[in-house]
Amino acid sequence: MASGPSDTRVLVVTTGGDAAGEESDVASSLSAHLPGQTVVRSSSTAAEYLRELGPTVDCVVAVGADADVVWTISETDPSIPLVVYGEEVLYTHVDAVIPSTASIDDLVARVQTEVSESRETNHLEEVNAKLTALSRYAKQITGCETVHDVCDRTVEATHDALDFDFCVLAFVEGDQIVPCCSTLPMDAERPIDLGEGVAGRTLETGEPQVVADMQSDPDATFKEREFRSVVSVPVGDRGVLQVVADEADAYDEQDVEFLEILAGYTNEALARLERETALRDERDRFHAFFEALPVPVAYVEAERSGEASVREINAAYERTFPQAADALGEDAADAFPTTGERRLVSDRLRDADPADQQIERSVREAGVEPFTVVLVPLERIGLSASGYLVYVPGTVPSDETRTGYSS
Structure with missing residues (x-):
């Protein structure tokens, strides 16, 4: 689904025939009053359009359609809100019926309500899906037996669970921040000085950093590449987890929260491995003393x-x-x-x-x-x-x- 009002896509289904002029006027009025794109299709091609482009449609408005047309549309993709402008259609899934005697303003208001509620539902479903996926990765990450496996599972989670394309997990080594695991292009995988870049700023402040446009950020590195947005979150004091995108202003607060959750799992797993290593070393020393x-x-x-x-x-x-x-x-x-x-x-x-x-x-x-x-x-x-x-x-x-x- 689209992410903002300017990206709204409403499909208007007309029946043609004697009412073609009135239906065309309604479609024109909706196009003038609604933000985004209004697509008009006849009842004979609307179902095919939904089958091909349904995920991009925020709402369907059936103007003066009969029961058969409405039923076909509703069955093609029941997840898309369906508003009928005309007579009520029985025994068919319809989210709202606006009588043809009502004003265009009433119809526009109802369509906007359906789009808003649908997007909120879709957003919650997406959030829940990501949280569920993260919980599965939490068990994998915190159960890893090596640092290498922790890094692999973390980067895998950014792609599979959170749907980010470009990610890097980097750790502090001496006076540098060194990539451990990454999906960045090879020429972008290089160490940087501890106080350098957005990563250095993240570690210095201990707080997430959200950069809407790296090209204008004075600390950002890799400006020779066409990356624009970045989210950088600390992994304790060990390093940073970052995602980048080609477009500007690509991330929101929800993205930051998800990355912080994931970084927390990674930090916990690494801390456990460090404790276990220390315990093994201590036990080995004690057992050597014990044997002697x-x-x-x-x-x-x-x-x-x-x-x-x-x-x-x-x-x-x-x-x-x-x-x-x-x-x-x-x-x-x-x-x-x-x-x-x-x-x-x-x-x-x-x-x-x-x-x-x-x-x-x-x-x-x-x-x-x-x-x-x-x-x-x-x-x-x-x-x-x-x-x-x-x-x-x-x-x-x-x-x-x-x-x-x-x-």
Whole structure:
């Protein structure tokens, strides 16, 4: 559908015959009073016109048409408002009937109302369709496992969900803003300085930038190309998401809102990937330390449903305790031989503070030896609880703040 009053297209259907002169006068009056274009077609060609150009028509006015003609028109494209100027037609979809005794002003007013209401309905349907499409992409974007995939899905969403032709997603790298993924022509995909262009202005202000005509914007880059309009929205402080168009003043506030929603999904996905990378790095460093410890250590996890089980043991644990490897994957109740260890895990794994317990355990080729077992709970990330059991050889007196269990 057309986007403004000057783009309105109204199809006037006439029947000809004895009333041809009066119908022609009505069509001429509508053309004079309505903004945009008024197209006149006879009843014999109107249906064909609608089949070919229906999406460009805002309203159909049937002047003096009989029931058969009105029925044919209404069935050709029921989504287009239909106004009859003449007698009421029964059993046919008609949005409004203006008696032929009414004035042209009444007819014009009704046509304008139908066009306005139809456009509002179409606009809401378009908005809902885009929001639905964005919600589907939200699940894809926030579920991506790599930065490259996040970028691809974001740019894909600007085209498929939001119907923008030219888009670029660029990130801050050092003192430059570097395109990551783009549908721009190759010669427009180049880094710019951090404070340069509309992108730099977007990052500096932290606010969306809407440029109606880049050719007159002092900060705009790529003026050698014939791009005119641009919307630039920040992706957190990481970069910008931009769309550009060949025509001036191509974007409105709704376009900005959609892009901000999409940029929010992208920023959320990138933040999650950064957190996961940091957690993996931290876990890798901790596990390297864990493996190198000279004393026995066991790592236990408890899912949200189910008992805690042994997930890892270090080399010292395997060297110290007989059949230690058999504990891997086992529930704590089966993996640990002493009551003290089992109760320490079951009662204190979900605590915030460490706890210790004095126990005695069989060791390889040395009978039974005393140990102080220290449980170190970890921050819960996707688990009900997790922590490390550290076995310090010998008996270490517990202070009054620690709780111990008999082995």
